[in-house]
Amino acid sequence: MIPATFDYIRPASLDEACHVLRDAGDSGDDVKVLAGGQSLLPLLRLRLAYPSALVDLGRLPGLRGVEDRGDHVFIGALTTHDEVLRSPVVREHVPLVAMATATVADPAVRHRGTFGGSLAHADPAGDLPAVALALDCVFIARSAEGEREIPAAEFFTDYLETALRPGEVLIGVRAPKLGADWGFHYEKFTRTAQAWAIVGVAAAVRSEGGDIAEARIGLTNMGPTPLRAQVAEEALRGLGVAHGNGGGPAPGSAPGSAPDGARDPVRDACGQAAEGASPPSDLHARPDYRAHLARVLTYRAVRAASA
Amino acid sequence: MPRITVTVDGITYEEEVEPRLLLVHLLRDRLGKTGTPVGCDTGNCGACTVMLDGKSVKSCSVLAAQADECDVVTIEGLGRAGELHPMQQAFHAEHALQCGYCTPGMIMAAIDLLRDTPDPSDEAIREGLEGNLCRCTGYSNIVRAVRRGAREMSGETPAPATGGEVRTS
Numbered sequence: 001m002i003p004a005t006f007d008y009i010r011p012a013s014l015d016e017a018c019h020v021l022r023d024a025g026d027s028g029d030d031v032k033v034l035a036g037g038q039s040l041l042p043l044l045r046l047r048l049a050y051p052s053a054l055v056d057l058g059r060l061p062g063l064r065g066v067e068d069r070g071d072h073v074f075i076g077a078l079t080t081h082d083e084v085l086r087s088p089v090v091r092e093h094v095p096l097v098a099m100a101t102a103t104v105a106d107p108a109v110r111h112r113g114t115f116g117g118s119l120a121h122a123d124p125a126g127d128l129p130a131v132a133l134a135l136d137c138v139f140i141a142r143s144a145e146g147e148r149e150i151p152a153a154e155f156f157t158d159y160l161e162t163a164l165r166p167g168e169v170l171i172g173v174r175a176p177k178l179g180a181d182w183g184f185h186y187e188k189f190t191r192t193a194q195a196w197a198i199v200g201v202a203a204a205v206r207s208e209g210g211d212i213a214e215a216r217i218g219l220t221n222m223g224p225t226p227l228r229a230q231v232a233e234e235a236l237r238g239l240g241v242a243h244g245n246g247g248g249p250a251p252g253s254a255p256g257s258a259p260d261g262a263r264d265p266v267r268d269a270c271g272q273a274a275e276g277a278s279p280p281s282d283l284h285a286r287p288d289y290r291a292h293l294a295r296v297l298t299y300r301a302v303r304a305a306s307a
Numbered sequence: 308m309p310r311i312t313v314t315v316d317g318i319t320y321e322e323e324v325e326p327r328l329l330l331v332h333l334l335r336d337r338l339g340k341t342g343t344p345v346g347c348d349t350g351n352c353g354a355c356t357v358m359l360d361g362k363s364v365k366s367c368s369v370l371a372a373q374a375d376e377c378d379v380v381t382i383e384g385l386g387r388a389g390e391l392h393p394m395q396q397a398f399h400a401e402h403a404l405q406c407g408y409c410t411p412g413m414i415m416a417a418i419d420l421l422r423d424t425p426d427p428s429d430e431a432i433r434e435g436l437e438g439n440l441c442r443c444t445g446y447s448n449i450v451r452a453v454r455r456g457a458r459e460m461s462g463e464t465p466a467p468a469t470g471g472e473v474r475t476s
Contacts, residue, residue: 001348008309008326008372034373041368042350044327054326058373082362106438107419108353111362112369193437194351 003044007053013060017169018144020055025166031055033169035078035117038109039126063116063171066090072138072174077116082107084115094175096135096184096202100127103186106194119155120170122162122225124280125196127188129156129226130218134202138174143167159224181213182206185304187297188220191284197221198284199293201229201273203301205236212236212266212306222277222294231276232298235269241306266302273298311375315340316384324371331355331366333374334381342383342411346440353439356412356419357381363419365438382411385418394418397456398449405443413439417453425461427453 009031011017017033024031032051034040035058043049057063063078066087073094075084084090084101091098104110104118104127118128119139132139132152139150141164150163157163164170188200200220206213215236217229272295279290308323315338322337334340334357346354348367355366358380385392391399394414404410413436420427420435427435432453433446441449 002329002332003327006326008370010309010372034370037370037373038350038368041329041370045329045348045367054370056373106353107435108356108363108365108416108438109350109368111359112364193434 001045001047003041004047004050006044006051008056009053010056010059014057014062014142014169014171015144017055017057017060018142018167021169022144022167024053024055029053033057033120035120036080036112036114037117038105038113039118039121039123057169068093069174072176074172074174075115076172077114077120077170079115081105081110081113081115081118085110093177094135096131096186096204097128097175099184099186100131100188100200100202103127103188103197103200109194116170116172119173120162120164122156122160123196124156124159124223124225125221127186127197127200127202127220130200130220131186131202132173132175132218133226133228134204134216134218135175135178136216137176139163139170140172140174141165141168142171143169147171153228156225178204178206181208183305183307185301187301187304189293189297199279199290199297201294201297201301203298203305205241205302205305207241207306210240210242212239212241212302215302215305217273217298217302219273219277219294219298222274222279222290224278224280227277229273229275229277229294229298232269232271232273235272236266236302239265239269241266241303267299270299270302271295309372309375311372313371313374313377313379315379316381322371326370326372328371329367330357330359330364330369330371330374330379333371334366334379340381340383343381344408344411346408346412351438351440352409352412353416353436354409354412356415356439358415358419361422363416380415382414385414392418393459394453394456397452397459401448401452401455403445403448403452405441405445409439409441409443413441413449417456420453421457421460426457429454 029052031053034054034056063076067074068089137152141148188197197220202218204216219227274291274294279287344354346352350368357366416439432450
């Protein structure tokens, strides 16, 4: 379908963009920020959104690229998924970002879609929000008043809603480097190759002498926002990773059962991955099936991340 | 109304465009480049794939205004002087089309894949084409055609036009 009419504004600088957005906010206009457009343009075409204007930031200098900044990696908001994937800094220091980004849509979409755009869009079925949560990333927002830091845990507020205020632009994300004792995995369940996650699990696990010292688990599409599986994270703390077999029995086996009949405490802990979640119901899955997927995929992700 | 300058298949155009005009509609309705079809109109099917500054994009998910000062190559800009591009030739030789609707996008995506992976495995081809759907489900022949096209583009034959070049007419 052809989108409804809107005005198109292409500011020449970030400052100009902030002022345009603030003025629009003051006058109550429904303006939308356009980055790569890979989520927004389909919404406009389906006429699910009717903004009065698009503010195209796509060509603003300085918001694109990956920087190694010592204890963290800074990823500019306009860095495309393709550029994230090609970044040796991302692959070396924040591999979980690379793992999840590789599963985003398809190559053509990854050429246009941006890291910051998909986070600011805040679709709970998107892969990167759960990763940002699991890594405790820090979001940097800019407005006409200055810069503000927003922890990932406070960024996602509701379905397609973030803590960004009217007039604020996400300019980049700080992803903390975790040490060599951390392992990572992103596990995604989809019906077809390029589809959105029915459920996804981002796992970061710190191992210490064969035990799980700390586990951080971000859940994709298990509620109106991405979530941390806090109950499972607590239950995993201190468990030996050597127990049970690496691959685990086929999904659907009784929780906690290992092929030899012994209980696997890691599987038991991952069985609590859906605690506190309120997964959606749609044509792909009912909530109870999503909860089942969260448990199974969390086990796989934790096993892979602690291998 | 935004005024844009865009090069399509080697020819530079200056156009006034309505902000909501999609790149695919600029190509088809304004410039007559009907070789690029509109498929699903939801960003899923990839039939409308073109090269934008040398990288594959779905032209139904790009505003014409976003293509300002960019270089676009469509399926119509691949061959030169009545001669098919080797990838087009390979699709013909391997019978990699049934209804043909997905073919322009498949060929553009295949050429894009070869930028990084000049000698792709079957698995790499399937992954590289994951954003392109063939509802005739003729994927096996498409994979064969991409393999053949890759061989023929690998330098054994005289260097033909690739997606990164444009025709100068």
